[in-house]
Structure formats: structure tokens, C-alpha cells
Amino acid sequence: MLGDLVKGREKSTLTLIEDSVEEPGRGLLSCFLLSLCQRVDEVHVLTFDPKSQSMLDVVPAGTNTKIVHHNCQHDMLNWKESSELCLDSDLAKVIKAKGNLNRDRKVALVIDSLSALLLFRPVPYTCQTLHKLSDSDAMGASVEQVVALVHHDLHDNSSLTLVEHTVSTVIRTWPTQSPGHEFCCNTLHKKISGKIVRIKEHFNISDQFEIENITELKTVIDSTPQQPTSQVDPAANLTFNLSLTDQEKKARSQVKLPYTYDQKRIEATLNKSVGEGKIFYQPDEADDFDEEDPDDDLDV
Amino acid sequence: MAATSFQRKTRAKNLQIAGSKPSLYNNQLLISSGIPSLDSILGGGLAVGSVLLVEEDNFGNYGRLLLKYFCAEAVMTGHSLLLSSADQSPDQIIKELPAPIIDDPGSVVTRPEEEGSEKMSIAWRYQHLPKFQSNPTTVKFGHYYDLTKVMDPALVNSCDCSCVGQTDLLDGDLNGVMNPKYRCLLKTIKEKIDRGGFSTAKVQEKRNILRIGIHSLGSPQWGENGGFCENHEDLDYSLPRFLLALRSILRTAFGVCIITIPTHLFKSATFVSRLERLCDTVVHLESFAGSDKEKNPAYKEYHGLFHIRQLPRLNSLTSHMPDTLDFAFKLRRKKFTIEKLHLPPELSDTASRPQEDAVPNLRPGVLSCEMDILSYPTYSGNFTSQKTDSNVSD
Numbered sequence: 001m002l003g004d005l006v007k008g009r010e011k012s013t014l015t016l017i018e019d020s021v022e023e024p025g026r027g028l029l030s031c032f033l034l035s036l037c038q039r040v041d042e043v044h045v046l047t048f049d050p051k052s053q054s055m056l057d058v059v060p061a062g063t064n065t066k067i068v069h070h071n072c073q074h075d076m077l078n079w080k081e082s083s084e085l086c087l088d089s090d091l092a093k094v095i096k097a098k099g100n101l102n103r104d105r106k107v108a109l110v111i112d113s114l115s116a117l118l119l120f121r122p123v124p125y126t127c128q129t130l131h132k133l134s135d136s137d138a139m140g141a142s143v144e145q146v147v148a149l150v151h152h153d154l155h156d157n158s159s160l161t162l163v164e165h166t167v168s169t170v171i172r173t174w175p176t177q178s179p180g181h182e183f184c185c186n187t188l189h190k191k192i193s194g195k196i197v198r199i200k201e202h203f204n205i206s207d208q209f210e211i212e213n214i215t216e217l218k219t220v221i222d223s224t225p226q227q228p229t230s231q232v233d234p235a236a237n238l239t240f241n242l243s244l245t246d247q248e249k250k251a252r253s254q255v256k257l258p259y260t261y262d263q264k265r266i267e268a269t270l271n272k273s274v275g276e277g278k279i280f281y282q283p284d285e286a287d288d289f290d291e292e293d294p295d296d297d298l299d300v
Numbered sequence: 301m302a303a304t305s306f307q308r309k310t311r312a313k314n315l316q317i318a319g320s321k322p323s324l325y326n327n328q329l330l331i332s333s334g335i336p337s338l339d340s341i342l343g344g345g346l347a348v349g350s351v352l353l354v355e356e357d358n359f360g361n362y363g364r365l366l367l368k369y370f371c372a373e374a375v376m377t378g379h380s381l382l383l384s385s386a387d388q389s390p391d392q393i394i395k396e397l398p399a400p401i402i403d404d405p406g407s408v409v410t411r412p413e414e415e416g417s418e419k420m421s422i423a424w425r426y427q428h429l430p431k432f433q434s435n436p437t438t439v440k441f442g443h444y445y446d447l448t449k450v451m452d453p454a455l456v457n458s459c460d461c462s463c464v465g466q467t468d469l470l471d472g473d474l475n476g477v478m479n480p481k482y483r484c485l486l487k488t489i490k491e492k493i494d495r496g497g498f499s500t501a502k503v504q505e506k507r508n509i510l511r512i513g514i515h516s517l518g519s520p521q522w523g524e525n526g527g528f529c530e531n532h533e534d535l536d537y538s539l540p541r542f543l544l545a546l547r548s549i550l551r552t553a554f555g556v557c558i559i560t561i562p563t564h565l566f567k568s569a570t571f572v573s574r575l576e577r578l579c580d581t582v583v584h585l586e587s588f589a590g591s592d593k594e595k596n597p598a599y600k601e602y603h604g605l606f607h608i609r610q611l612p613r614l615n616s617l618t619s620h621m622p623d624t625l626d627f628a629f630k631l632r633r634k635k636f637t638i639e640k641l642h643l644p645p646e647l648s649d650t651a652s653r654p655q656e657d658a659v660p661n662l663r664p665g666v667l668s669c670e671m672d673i674l675s676y677p678t679y680s681g682n683f684t685s686q687k688t689d690s691n692v693s694d
Contacts, residue, residue, distance in 0.1 A: 122530050127520035137389070158532075158567050162520045165565055188590070194361040196590030257422060266424055 319377025332442035334369030343620030357587035385515035390463035398445035
């Protein structure tokens with residue numbers, strides 16, 4: 001699943017990578033960036049973190065012309081009042097101003113990271129911004145993918161829930177449990193069809209920043225216990241006969257059952273309208289049938 | 301003798317509006333939600349002037365589907381429609397409405413007969429009885445839709461439909477008691493009711509009904525911060541105020557509103573129950589997608605649980621009570637049905653049932669909000685009464 005997401009074989013317009021200090025996710029983000037450079041016409045990289053510049057060094061010289069870099073580091077809180085990207089600026093406007101957007105161009109965005117925005121601005125604002133950036137109509141270009149990093153150890157759960165609700169894929173880094181693998185992540189992907197995929201995978205990142213050796217981590221506990229395969233046939237060793245031969249079955253079918261009347265009466269009963277009752281009375285020998293009308297003395 | 305102030309009660313003339321029928325319980329005017337099985341659970345349909353709150357499933361897919369059925373039904377009955385969404389473009393939702401299945405009721409009736417062609421030898425009395433259906437389908441009220449096809453655009457365009465999307469919601473002043481987006485939406489609804497002549501105050505020659513669908517209200521796209529103000533401490537009262545205002549507008553209008561709210565985003569349970577109290581009917585969809593219940597054998601044939609949180613009490617102290625509150629829904633290509641939740645028959649030969657331990661909670665939660673169940677309708681289904689055929693005494 002992770003390989004497909006990075007390569008763009010599985011479509012996800014809004015991808016969120018959640019990392020922490022122990023399990024950094026910037027390597028994975030670099031993989032996305034490289035893959036996007038090969039797939040689309042223009043990649044906008046928005047950097048809010050001090051170290052995120054290093055990500056740009058990953059891109060080889062040939063393809064880095066596609067990258068438009070927006071750096072928030074110079075003037076984060078707009079104290080210099082420059083036109084550089086700051087936390088208060090309208091991201092969609094900034095990208096439109098610096099990039100070359102039109103309908104025919106495929107555009108992608110890489111944001112490293114959302115944490116500054118989440119801490120300085122209200123959470124719904126960040127969600128609305130993300131949603132707007134991924135909307136092709138609002139951006140005036142065909143937005144292929146928006147990949148954003150967020151440091152989940154910096155935020156409370158309710159803020160993260162809101163951001164996760166907005167995005168289509170959440171990739172969270174986990175401590176690795178396999179000696180042969182460097183990284184592990186838990187992916188929640190909402191497909192366009194509405195199907196939900198939850199998967200935990202181990203993987204390595206090569207020197208060329210490609211994902212390799214992906215192995216799915218199967219959940220160890222299988223909730224349904226295995227049925228015993230050899231079922232004992234209870235009719236095997238019996239002192240009496242339980243099964244019927246064909247001849248015996250035929251004989252059984254000819255036995256006249258009680259209350260199964262002749263065909264004419266069956267039809268008479270069945271032809272009645274539904275819900276209407278009719279009384280069939282068959283007096284037996286011991287029955288004392290009174291011929292007299294019991295209501296004879298009544299003046300009715 | 302002085303003239304009394306009493307007047308002979310004249311039978312109020314029932315309004316004849318396309319796609320509506322009077323309720324069998326209290327003569328309220330009902331319209332179909334677009335899902336016949338949901339209608340029957342809610343007592344026949346959605347009462348005109350009421351608000352249905354759908355608490356969305358975690359990923360919102362089924363909530364959106366319910367809304368689409370509701371909108372499709374508006375197109376089919378010729379009702380007016382007002383659709384609003386901040387998460388998606390409402391025009392896109394309108395374009396993706398499912399195509400109606402016109403000849404469905406007939407095919408449903410004929411099918412059971414083909415299946416039950418096998419002749420009964422012992423229980424022959426039951427042979428001519430119609431096959432029992434757990435969810436009675438009303439023929440002329442509500443439609444079935446085929447999810448694999450989209451509705452004909454010409455048909456969609458015949459509907460008087462207005463959309464309120466994210467961009468329409470932007471204008472609105474910030475100072476006020478309510479989130480500007482909610483205030484803007486409320487204003488649009490009020491204007492639509494006044495302009496379209498849906499208000500009960502206006503005497504109208506020909507009445508129509510306004511269906512209002514609001515998708516994912518209270519999501520972050522509306523500027524809602526999980527029910528809290530920006531400081532994460534005080535509750536934000538915008539949404540309850542909006543719901544209160546909306547309900548009071550609808551009470552004097554020929555309108556029905558469906559709202560889907562992602563209540564799982566609200567951390568405060570009090571806040572959610574406050575929202576529930578401000579709507580008439582509240583249902584909660586719990587999808588199995590992405591949860592452990594997906595693999596649970598008890599839920600094998602269903603896609604999720606359908607919880608009823610609140611039933612409407614309109615002009616009376618009681619509400620219509622369905623004979624069970626355990627429901628589950630399943631989605632077929634041509635049908636979205638809500639059924640009574642049954643456990644599947646135990647078919648294994650072994651007496652021990654290993655899955656019993658793995659499934660500690662088979663019964664979904666019972667009604668979680670207090671309701672005055674003053675009278676429980678004595679249920680005498682036609683199933684039993686038909687079967688009491690002439691019994692022969694020995």
C-alpha cells in the first residue's frame with residue numbers, strides 16, 4: 001500500500017504523515033517529493049521547520065527546476081513586513097502568486113510541516129487551508145497531491161482528529177519491530193470508492209530515496225479460533241441404523257401423514273382468500289354431538 | 301339561550317401535495333426520506349416541519365449516501381431542494397445522485413413466488429400464503445435507486461435546486477452570537493422559504509415542499525473546532541444556536557431538513573446530546589468499515605449498525621415506537637436497507653460455539669437518550685393472524 005501511495009498508483013489527494021521525535025518521517029516525505037517531481041509539472045514546497053531545507057538537497061539537479069520553494073523561515077511572524085511567506089499569509093494566494101498555475105498543468109504540494117500552523121493558528125483554519133489547497137477548482141490548476149508532515153507529539157488528540165478527518169490518507173510512523181527493517185508505519189487510507197484500508201508495514205529507504213522491502217505486518221492475534229478440521233461423524237459407530245436406503249426413503253414418502261387430506265380438499269382450503277377461516281369438524285366415536293340448537297330458548 | 305362558543309368540528313381538508321401522505325398515527329404530513337425502510341422505522345416518513353439529524357459514521361460515506369437518497373427523492377417528487385456543504389461542492393453531490401429504479405415494486409412482489417415453488421407436503425396449509433417480508437414496502441411512497449448509475453441530468457435540472465457551497469458561505473459579519481457561516485446559511489434558508497412561498501403564514505394556491513439537506517455540518521470546514529472555542533476550554537454555542545433557529549424556522553414552513561453531523565469530532569458528550577435535543581429525529585450510523593466489527597461473524601451480512609437516538613414527538617407526548625431498536629443497514633447496488641439485526645443461524649454441527657467468546661457485545665446499544673415510552677403499541681403482525689388457519693380438533 002505504501003509503495004503504491006508514494007508512486008501515485010493509489011490516488012490520494014491529501015496525504016498526512018504523522019511523525020514524532022523518536023520516529024522521524026522526513027525521509028518518507030522526501031520519497032514523496034522525489035516521486036512527485038517525476039510525475040507532475042510543478043511542485044511547491046512550503047517549509048516551516050528549521051531543518052526542512054535539507055529535504056530539497058535530495059532532489060537531483062535535473063528535476064529541481066520543477067520545484068518552487070516557499071520558505072517561511074525568513075519572516076515567520078511577519079515582523080519584517082516582507083512579502084515572504086509567513087504564518088498569517090494566505091497559502092493559496094502565495095502559491096498562485098509565485099507559481100505558474102493553469103488548468104493543464106499538474107501541480108503538487110509538499111508541506112513541512114503543519115505543526116507551526118497548527119500551533120499558531122486555529123485548527124479549523126489549518127483544515128480549511130489544506131482542503132482549499134487540494135481543491136483543483138479553487139487553485140485554478142489540477143492538483144495531483146498535497147503531502148503534509150505533522151509532528152504528532154506536539155499536538156493534542158482533538159486537533160489531530162480534526163486534521164485527520166480532513167485528509168484522505170494518514171501515515172503514522174511507528175517504532176520498528178523487525179530487525180531487517182529501519183522504518184515502520186501505520187497507514188489509514190480512505191479510497192475514493194469509500195473503502196477503508198488499515199495496514200501496518202515495515203520498509204527501508206534506499207540511498208536514492210526509494211521505498212524498498214515493504215512487508216506487511218500481519219496482526220498476530222487472529223480473532224476467529226481455528227475450527228477442528230477432522231469432524232467426527234456421529235453416525236459412524238452406532239449399534240442401530242440411522243441412515244436410509246433409497247428404497248426405505250421411497251417407502252417413507254408413501255406413508256400417509258395425519259391431516260394431509262385428499263387433493264380436492266387441499267385445493268378447497270388453498271383457494272380460500274387469505275385470512276379467512278373455515279371450520280372442518282370431524283366427530284369421533286366418543287363425541288356426544290347435540291342436535292338441538294343450544295340457543296333455542298333465547299329470543300334472538 | 302346564549303349562543304355557545306363551541307363550534308362543530310369540521311374535518312380539516314387534507315393538503316394534497318405531491319410526494320406526501322398523512323401519517324397513520326397522528327395525521328402529520330409525511331414525506332419520504334428516499335429510503336423506504338428508513339421511512340417505515342420512523343413511523344411512515346419524515347414529518348413536514350421537522351429536522352432529522354444523522355450522526356455520521358467515522359468516514360462519512362454512509363451519511364453522505366443518506367443525503368443523496370434524500371436529494372434524489374426531491375427530484376423524483378418534484379419538491380424544491382436546498383443543499384449545502386462546506387466539505388464538498390454541492391453541485392458535485394447533485395451530479396452524483398443515483399438513478400431511480402422505476403419498475404422495482406413489481407419485481408419485488410413476483411420474486412418470492414418463484415423461489416417458493418417447491419411444494420410443501422406437511423405444512424401444505426401455508427403454501428398459498430405470501431412470503432413474509434420483515435420490512436413492508438410501500439409502493440407509491442418513496443423510490444429505490446440504482447447506485448451504479450447517475451441520474452439523468454435532464455431530470456436533475458427539472459428540480460428547483462439551490463446550492464450553498466463553501467464560497468457562498470464566505471460573506472457574513474464576524475460580530476454576532478453565531479459562527480458567520482452558520483448565520484449565512486440560516487439567512488439563505490429563511491430567504492428561500494420566504495421567496496419560494498413555503499411559509500405557512502402565506503396563503504398559497506399550490507403548495508410545494510422544500511427539502512433542505514446540510515452535509516457534514518460542524519466539520520472543520522465550517523470553522524468548527526470540535527465544539528470548542530479557540531481557547532479549547534469553553535464550548536462554542538454557535539451550532540446549538542443554529543439548530544434551534546433552524547427548527548423554529550421550519551416549524552412554520554412546508555420544509556423538511558436532513559442534517560449530517562460528524563459527531564465523532566466532538567469530544568464533549570454533553571455537547572453532542574445538546575445537539576440531539578435540538579433536532580426532532582436523531583439517528584446514528586456506525587459503519588463497520590475500518591473497524592474490528594468488519595470481521596465479526598455476527599455482522600457478516602451487514603455494513604453497519606443503525607442506532608436510533610431519538611424519535612420525534614410531534615403534537616403528542618408519545619412517539620411512534622418500532623418493535624425493536626436493534627437495527628443494522630446493508631448496502632446493495634440497487635438498495636440501501638435498514639433491517640432488524642438478527643444473529644445468523646448457527647449452522648455448525650458442533651455444540652460448542654467458539655465465536656461466542658470473541659463476540660462479547662452482540663447487542664448494539666439500546667436507546668441512549670431517555671424517552672418517555674408511555675405506550676408501547678401492541679403488535680399483532682399479520683404474520684401470526686394469517687397462520688391461524690382452521691384448526692382441526694380431535
